[in-house]
Amino acid sequence: MNKPRAIKIFDTTLRDGEQSPGASMNLNEKLKVAQLLAEMGVDVIEAGFPIASPGDFESVKQIAKTIQGATICGLARCNDKDIDAAWEAVKYASSSRIHVFLATSAIHREFKLRMTPDEILKRTVEGVRRASGYCDDIEFSPEDACRTEYDFLCRVVEAAIDAGATTINIPDTVGYATPSEIYDRFEMLRNRVPNMDKAILSTHCHDDLGLAVANSLSAVAAGAGQIECTINGIGERAGNAALEEVVMAMKTRADFYDCTTSIDSRKLVPASRLVSKTTGMQVQRNKAIVGRNAFAHEAGIHQDGILKERSTYEIMLPEEVGFCKTDLVLGKHSGRAALADRAKTLGFTLTGEQLQDVFAQFKLLADKKKEIYDGDIIALVQHQISGNVEEKWILVDYVVKSGKSHSPSVELTLRHGEQEFSEVVQQGDGPIDAAFWAVEKIVGIEVVCKDFRVRSATLGRDAIGEVNLEVEHEGRSYRGVGVSTDSVESTILAMLNAINRIIAEKATRGAAE
Numbered sequence: 001m002n003k004p005r006a007i008k009i010f011d012t013t014l015r016d017g018e019q020s021p022g023a024s025m026n027l028n029e030k031l032k033v034a035q036l037l038a039e040m041g042v043d044v045i046e047a048g049f050p051i052a053s054p055g056d057f058e059s060v061k062q063i064a065k066t067i068q069g070a071t072i073c074g075l076a077r078c079n080d081k082d083i084d085a086a087w088e089a090v091k092y093a094s095s096s097r098i099h100v101f102l103a104t105s106a107i108h109r110e111f112k113l114r115m116t117p118d119e120i121l122k123r124t125v126e127g128v129r130r131a132s133g134y135c136d137d138i139e140f141s142p143e144d145a146c147r148t149e150y151d152f153l154c155r156v157v158e159a160a161i162d163a164g165a166t167t168i169n170i171p172d173t174v175g176y177a178t179p180s181e182i183y184d185r186f187e188m189l190r191n192r193v194p195n196m197d198k199a200i201l202s203t204h205c206h207d208d209l210g211l212a213v214a215n216s217l218s219a220v221a222a223g224a225g226q227i228e229c230t231i232n233g234i235g236e237r238a239g240n241a242a243l244e245e246v247v248m249a250m251k252t253r254a255d256f257y258d259c260t261t262s263i264d265s266r267k268l269v270p271a272s273r274l275v276s277k278t279t280g281m282q283v284q285r286n287k288a289i290v291g292r293n294a295f296a297h298e299a300g301i302h303q304d305g306i307l308k309e310r311s312t313y314e315i316m317l318p319e320e321v322g323f324c325k326t327d328l329v330l331g332k333h334s335g336r337a338a339l340a341d342r343a344k345t346l347g348f349t350l351t352g353e354q355l356q357d358v359f360a361q362f363k364l365l366a367d368k369k370k371e372i373y374d375g376d377i378i379a380l381v382q383h384q385i386s387g388n389v390e391e392k393w394i395l396v397d398y399v400v401k402s403g404k405s406h407s408p409s410v411e412l413t414l415r416h417g418e419q420e421f422s423e424v425v426q427q428g429d430g431p432i433d434a435a436f437w438a439v440e441k442i443v444g445i446e447v448v449c450k451d452f453r454v455r456s457a458t459l460g461r462d463a464i465g466e467v468n469l470e471v472e473h474e475g476r477s478y479r480g481v482g483v484s485t486d487s488v489e490s491t492i493l494a495m496l497n498a499i500n501r502i503i504a505e506k507a508t509r510g511a512a513e
Contacts, residue, residue, distance in 0.1 A: 002258070004254065004258050004259055004260040005225070005258060005259045005260070006225075006259070006260055006261070006262070007220060007224075007225060007226065007227060007250065007259045007260070007261050008043040008044060008200070008202075008225060008226040008227070008261075009041075009042050009043050009044070009226075009227060009229065009243065009246075009247065009261050009262065009263055010042075010043065010044040010046065010073070010202065010204075010226050010227065010228040010229070011037050011042045011044065011045055011046065011228075011229060011230065011231070011243060012046040012204075012228055012229070012230055012235070012240065013033060013037070013230040013231045013234065013243075013275060014030050014033060014034060014045065014046065014047050014048055014059075014063075015046040015047065015048050015049055015075055016046070016228075016230060016235040016236060016240055017230040017231065017232075017234040017235050017239075017240070017275070017279075018048070018279075019235060019236050020234045020235055020236070020239065020279065020281065022279070022280060022281070022470060022477060022479070023234060023279035023280070023281055025278055025279065027055070027058065027059050027062060029278045030047070030048075030059045030063060031062060031063060031066060031067075032274065032278070033231075033271075033274060033275060033278060034047065034063045034066075034067045035066075035067060036267065036270065036271050036274055037070065037231075037271070038067050038068065038069040038070040039069070039264070039267065040263055040264050040267040040268075040271055041261070041262040041263045041264050042070050042243075042262075042263070043070060043071060043226075043262060044070060044071045044072075044073050044097060044226075045063070045067065045070045045071070045072055045073065046073040046074075046075060046099060046228075047059065047060040047063040047064065047072050047073065047074060047089075047090070048060040048063075048074065048075070048089075049074070049075040049076075050074045050075075050076070050082075050085040050086050050088070050089040050090075051076065051077075051081060051082045051085040051086070057085060057088075057089050060072070060074050060086075060089035060090060061088075061089045061090075061092060063093075064089060064090045064091070064092040064093035064096065065092040065093075067093070068094060070095070071093070071095040071096065071097050071137065072090050072093035072095065072096060072097070073090065073096075073097040073098070073099050073139070074086035074087075074089050074090040074097075074098060074099065075099045075101070076098060076099065076100050076101075076127075076131070077100070077101060077102065077127075078100055078101070078102040078123045078124060078126070078127030078128075079127065080130060082100075083098060083100065083127060083130050083131050083134075086098045086099075086131075087131070087134040087135070090135075091134070091135075095137070096135045096137065097135070097137040097138070097139060097167075098131040098134060098135060098137075098138055098139070099138075099139040099140075099141065099169075100127045100128055100131050100138065100139070100140050100141070100165075101140070101141035101142075101143050101169075101171075102120060102123055102124055102127065102140075102141075102142065102143060103120075103142070103143035103144050104120055104142035104143065104144065104145060104148040104152065104153060104156050105143075105144035105145070105147040105148045106147075106148070106149065107144070107147065108143065108144050117152055117155075120156065121155060121156060121159055124140065124142075124156055124159055124160055124163070125159050125160070125162075125163045127140075128140050128160050128163035128164050128165050129163045129164060131164070132163065132164030132165075136166065137166055137167075138164050138165050138166055138167070139165065139166070139167040139168075139169055139202070140157075140160040140165040140167070140168055140169070141168075141169040141170075141171050141204065142156050142157065142160075142170070142171075143171060143173055144171065144173040144174065145170040145171050145172075145173070145185075146170065146171070146172040146173070146176060146177040146181070146182070146185060147173075147174070147176060150185075150188060150192075153185075153189070154188075154189065154192050154193050157189060157193050157196070158193050158194065158195055158196075161193070161195045161196070161198050161199045162195060165199055166198075166199055166200065167199055167200045167201075167202050167226060168189075168196075168199045168200070168201055168202065169202035169203070169204050169226070169228060170185065170186065170189070170201065170202065170203055170204070170219070170224075171203075171204040171205075171206075171228075172203075172204070172205045172206055172212075172215055173204075173206060174206060174208060175205065175206035175207055175208025175209050175211065175212060175237075175238065176208070176209070177205075177211070177215055178211060178215070179211065179214045179215055179217075179218035180218070182203070182205075182215045182218045182219050182222070183218045183219070183221060183222040184222075185222075186201060186203070186218075186219050186222035186223055186224055187222045187223065189201065190222070190223050200225040200226055201219075201223060201224045201225055201226070202224060202225070202226035202227070202228060203215070203216050203219035203220070203224045203226070203227055203228065203241075204228035204240070204241075205219075205228075205240065205241045206235065206236065206237065206238065206239070206240055207233060207235075207237075207238040207239045207240060207241070208237060208238045210238075212233065212239070212240055212241035212242070213233075213241050213242060213245045213246055213249065215241070216229065216241040216246050217246060217249055217250070217257070220250070220257060220259060221257065227241065227246050228240070228241070229241040229242060229243040229246055230242065230243060231243050231244070231271050231272055231275040232244075232272050232275055232276060232281065232283055232287070232290070233245070234275065234279065234281055242288070242289075243263075243268075243271075244268040244271075244272060244288075244289040244290050244321065245288050245289055247261055247263045247265060247268070248265060248268070248288075248289050248316060248320075248321065251265060251320075252315055252316055265320050265321050265322070266319070266320065266321065266322050267322060268289060268290055268321045268322050269290050269321050269322030269323055270322050270346065270348060271322075272289075272290035273290075273378060273382055274382060277382045277481060279479075280468050280470060280479040280481070282453065282455070282468065289316075289321055290321065290322075294318075294321075294323075295314065295316075295318040295323055322346075332363065332366030332367060334362075334366075334372075336355060336356075336359050339355070339358065339359055339362055339377070340355050342374075342377060343355075343358070343377060343381050346374060346377065346378055346381070348378075348381045348382075350381070358380050358381055361380050362377070362380055365380065365464070365485065368485045369485060373463075375463075375464070376463075376464050379464050379466055379483045380464075380483065390500065390504060391496075391500055392416060392499075392500050392503050392504075393414050393415070393416055393442075393443055393496050393499055393500060393503075394414065394415045394416075394496070395413075395414060395415075395489070395492055395493060395496060396413040396414060396415050396420055397412075397413045398410060398411065398412045398413065398435070398438075398488070398489070398492060399411040400431045400434075400435075400488050402430060402431045402434075407426050407427070408426070408427075408428050408429075408430050408431045408433065408434040409424065409425070409426045409434065410424070410425050410431060410434040410435050410437075410438045410488075411423075411424045411438075412424075412425070412435065412438040412439065412442065412492070414439070414442050414443070414496070416443075421442045422442075423438050423441045423442045424438075425437045425438040425441060431488050432487070432488060432491050435488055435491050435492050435495070436449065436491075436495060439492060439495045439496065439499065443499050445473065445499055445502060445503075446473070447471035447472060447473045447478075447498065447499075447502075448471060448472045448473075449469060449470075449471050450470045450471060450472050450477065451468075451469060451470040452467070452468075452469045452470075453467070453468045453469070454466070454467050454487060454490070455468075463485070464483050464484065464485055464490075465483070465484060465485065465486070465487045465490045466481065466482075466483045466490065467480075467481065467482045467483075467487070467490040467491050467493070467494040468480075468481050468494065469481075469491075469494050469495070469498065470498075471495075471498045473502050476502075476505070478498045478501045478502055478505075479497075479498060479501070480494040480495055480496070480497035480498030480499075480501070481493075481494050481497055482494030482495070482496070482497060
């Protein structure tokens with residue numbers, strides 16, 4: 001019996017995923033995501049596009065210096081400055097890769113690059129050779145490969161391999177291809193490119209037509225040895241192939257694909273939640289694998305079937321992807337050790353300081369709630385580990401007065417350093433709006449709220465309310481998140497989280513200048 005074929009997982013959450021509007025991450029957030037990706041077993045982490053900005057360069061560099069267990073990759077266009085910057089950023093990793101790309105389709109050649117096919121070939125060879133002078137692991141992507149003529153694509157791929165490329169990635173850059181077209185294109189490359197056996201074929205599919213996962217799996221069926229994907233499928237426009245979906249498709253249907261990956265699937269749900277918290281992009285309830293409804297059964301026929309035999313309506317175990325069977329776990333008499341153990345079971349390893357902070361919030365929550373659920377613990381832990389910003393302003397107390405025939409009133413007290421500041425505000429459309437005004441008046445920073453979302457972390461009237469908001473200040477967007485059983489308190493906490501991000505970024509910009 002043949003051994004299953006190993007498929008490399010190339011995660012580009014920190015590069016292509018971060019290009020989603022509003023999904024930018026700071027250095028600490030990127031490091032936390034990269035660490036979890038490495039612990040999960042991702043083979044290659046595309047940490048960023050080093051030439052894009054000093055901040056992106058520094059993020060890739062720090063990830064390369066810090067993260068162990070995965071190849072760290074930097075993206076570069078086919079020009080000397082990009083390639084040099086990519087190497088300077090990734091050279092600190094124990095395993096480094098430079099990913100070079102250049103568009104090849106007729107529409108890109110004519111309208112974007114204004115280059116002839118021969119010029120594209122020449123630039124490809126020069127770029128790959130320069131990159132291979134720095135390290136042995138070189139990936140080349142002919143951008144918009146799925147709209148590139150077969151003959152020219154073969155010429156470019158062959159030339160790139162001769163120049164030193166060890167991985168050839170075939171991107172469906174605009175999500176235009178269908179699974180059968182992807183299969184034919186990959187099979188064609190394997191049959192027509194004479195040196196194709198010297199490089200790994202990779203696939204990078206976008207989801208504009210909702211086919212990214214199907215196309216990626218079709219490429220694997222046609223011989224691809226690497227899938228480029230992101231957590232939750234985030235990315236440009238409609239996003240990329242979702243890592244959790246391609247991994248579980250190959251795992252669940254091993255009988256069909258006869259492939260395996262190095263991914264620890266039990267970390268899929270924690271990774272999904274971390275990326276969702278960090279980027280502010282919520283996962284839809286019916287999202288495959290990691291959505292809240294992925295293993296929920298409401299229909300009576302389904303419930304009856306599940307009770308008799310799980311496999312009647314579930315093709316995967318929820319524990320396989322990081323969900324827990326038992327939801328009720330801790331109470332107000334539980335100690336730090338129990339909390340740390342439960343957090344670890346849920347996929348989180350807390351430092352001593354993080355555990356102390358989460359435990360303090362857990363005790364406050366336990367006094368308010370009769371029953372503590374996994375969702376509550378996850379919300380507390382993720383709020384702690386995804387905050388990543390120094391708390392200049394801290395909530396001390398607040399009093400809210402509101403009624404149908406009365407103007408809302410908020411008396412708010414905040415702490416900054418050793419000083420406390422209070423403000424009473426009687427304006428706004430309700431207590432939430434009044435709380436916004438009160439925070440602005442005390443901190444002296446005006447913002448425009450662009451997005452405001454509230455969701456419950458668990459079931460029940462006493463569930464934790466999680467507020468995610470996006471505000472704009474001086475033309476820049478900032479995220480804020482807050483959790484509490486009180487929606488007004490979680491709003492204030494989310495607002496302060498955003499304010500503290502504004503202060504931190506201004507301090508960073510001031511230091512750079």
